[in-house]
Structures are given as structure tokens and as C-alpha cells.
Amino acid sequence: MTLKIYGIAASRASRPLWVAHELGLAHEHIPLSYQGGATRTPEFLALNPNGHIPVVDDDGVLVWESMACALYLAGRFQGEGAEPLAAVNHAEQAEILRWSFWAVTECEKDALTFLMHTVAMPEERRKPQLAQEAERRLLPALRVLDQHLQIRRFLAGERFTVADICVASVLAWVQRSAELEAQCPRVSAWLARCLDRPAQQQVRALARRDSGRNL
Ligand SMILES: N[C@@H](CCC(=O)N[C@@H](CS)C(=O)NCC(=O)O)C(=O)O
Known part of the structure; x- marks a missing residue:
């Protein structure tokens, strides 16, 4: 192989x-x-x-x-x-690059803090205040994505692309955020569509097999 x-x-x-x-x-x-x-x-x-x-x-x-x-x-x-999954024209490539870098630079750190302090760490080590602060810091960026999704089903072009994978992989960590659902309903619905895909379910099954945690 x-x-x-x-x-x-x-x-x-x-x-x-x-x-x-x-x-x-x-x-x-x-x-x-x-x-x-x-x-x-x-x-x-x-x-x-x-x-x-x-x-x-x-x-x-x-x-x-x-x-x-x-x-x-x-x-x-x-x-x-x-x-x-890749771009078929330069306009799609621009979307794929900007949203993928956006996820890493604008969202990943706070999304991870939220995940760690809500479900991933043992309960006695979690600090709910850190989760709340991270959630609050994330919201302005998530509203930008919510606006983008106002007239689109996917992040780049008219179909599911690697941009959706890159961004959904990070935002999956905040899927349980009540604020995300309340304030960014389009992000919430798009994320659910991405995470429902059979390929993502297969990867989650592997993750459960490996350790039961999905970082
Ligand atoms: N920015 C890197 C981060 C990679 C990373 O931190 N991976 C974790 C697992 S999710 C790891 O290998 N941690 C082990 C370590 O840092 O010793 C990436 O996106 O690949």
C-alpha cells in the first residue's frame, strides 16, 4: 500500500x-x-x-x-x-484556502478549549468558565460563517468540498454549544449535514474503536 x-x-x-x-x-x-x-x-x-x-x-x-x-x-x-473534493476553478480554490486557514487561525484554539472543558477532559479537571469564555470569543467568527451560508449550502462552490471537511472538523468540537445553535442556526444546520455524511460516520466509528474520544 x-x-x-x-x-x-x-x-x-x-x-x-x-x-x-x-x-x-x-x-x-x-x-x-x-x-x-x-x-x-x-x-x-x-x-x-x-x-x-x-x-x-x-x-x-x-x-x-x-x-x-x-x-x-x-x-x-x-x-x-x-x-x-478539490477546487475545479480558481474561485473555488480561493474559497477553499480562505475557509481552511480561517478555521485554523480564527477558530481552532477556542474550539479545542470549549471541547476540553465541556466533554473531553475528566470532569474534575474541567473549568466551565474557560469553556464559556472560549465560546464567547468564537461567536463573532461563527457569525461570519453564518452570513456566508445565508445563500449557500456549502462553503465553496455548489457542492461539498475539502473546505467543508477542514472547517467542519474544527467546528465539530463546538457542536454541543447552545450559543452556536441559537446565534448561528445556518452554521449549526450545515455542520449537522457535514457530520451526517457516511464517510464522516465511518471515521467516527474508527475513533470510537481507537479510544472513545473524538478530538
Ligand atoms: N497543528 C497540528 C497539530 C497536531 C497535533 O497537535 N496533534 C496531536 C493529536 S490531535 C498530537 O499529535 N499530540 C501529541 C503531542 O503533541 O505530543 C495539526 O493540525 O496537525
Whole structure:
């Protein structure tokens, strides 16, 4: 198998895995955990010197950074009989790039704080105030996306693309936010549509198998 995806599905490896499942790509999944030292071995550091999952190894071409992995796979492969996830024109490419970078720079940190302090960490370590503050900081950005979705079903073009995967992968962490549902109903509905997709369900099943947590 020449395409390998390293990282348990209950991690940011879910992003390239989601792309691979959408496109029906033949790949080997190596469910390496980010705990227990597996990402600090010399063998793994040769793949990603940052010591993080995910890593994509496409026949010797190494990609790390989860969004880069997702964007790379979508651009590199066309699934058999599948709609393209990558841009088919420069206007779509502009949307895909801007929303993917937007998710990482404007949303990811606060979305992770919300997730950790609502469900992901053991209850005794959670600080509800940190979750509330993160939720409040996120809302202005989420309203921008809500506005964008006023006349669209998807983020770029008229179909589901890798932009939806990149952004939904981050916003899945705030899916339980009551404020998101109340203040950004279009984001909430779009997110539910994305997370209902069969490929995403398959990745979630892998995540449950790996650890029962979905970071
Ligand atoms: N910005 C990186 C973050 C990667 C990252 O932090 N991955 C976590 C798992 S979700 C990890 O490998 N943590 C182990 C560690 O940092 O030691 C990306 O998006 O790929």
C-alpha cells in the first residue's frame, strides 16, 4: 500500500481520514496514538520532526499538519465515481484556502478549549468558565460563517468540498454549544449535514474503536 495515514482517528488524523473515506481511497491506516511516547520514537520523528499526528506518507512524499494533509489528498486524488473534493476553478480554490486557514487561525484554539472543558477532559479537571469564555470569543467568527451560508449550502462552490471537511472538523468540537445553535442556526444546520455524511460516520466509528474520544 503506497498511501499511509498515521494517527488514531480520535485525533486530528480524522481530517485526512475523512478525505480518504469520502474519495474511497485505498490506504493503510496506522492508528498511532499521541499518548504513550509513540510520536517520540526516532522512526516517527523521521516522518514528522514535530512529533505530532497526523502524517500522510504518499509513496515517500511526507505531509504533516492535518489541514495540509486533507488539502493535499483532495488535490492529489480523484476518487472513482466520487465528486471532486478539490477546487475545479480558481474561485473555488480561493474559497477553499480562505475557509481552511480561517478555521485554523480564527477558530481552532477556542474550539479545542470549549471541547476540553465541556466533554473531553475528566470532569474534575474541567473549568466551565474557560469553556464559556472560549465560546464567547468564537461567536463573532461563527457569525461570519453564518452570513456566508445565508445563500449557500456549502462553503465553496455548489457542492461539498475539502473546505467543508477542514472547517467542519474544527467546528465539530463546538457542536454541543447552545450559543452556536441559537446565534448561528445556518452554521449549526450545515455542520449537522457535514457530520451526517457516511464517510464522516465511518471515521467516527474508527475513533470510537481507537479510544472513545473524538478530538
Ligand atoms: N497543528 C497540528 C497539530 C497536531 C497535533 O497537535 N496533534 C496531536 C493529536 S490531535 C498530537 O499529535 N499530540 C501529541 C503531542 O503533541 O505530543 C495539526 O493540525 O496537525
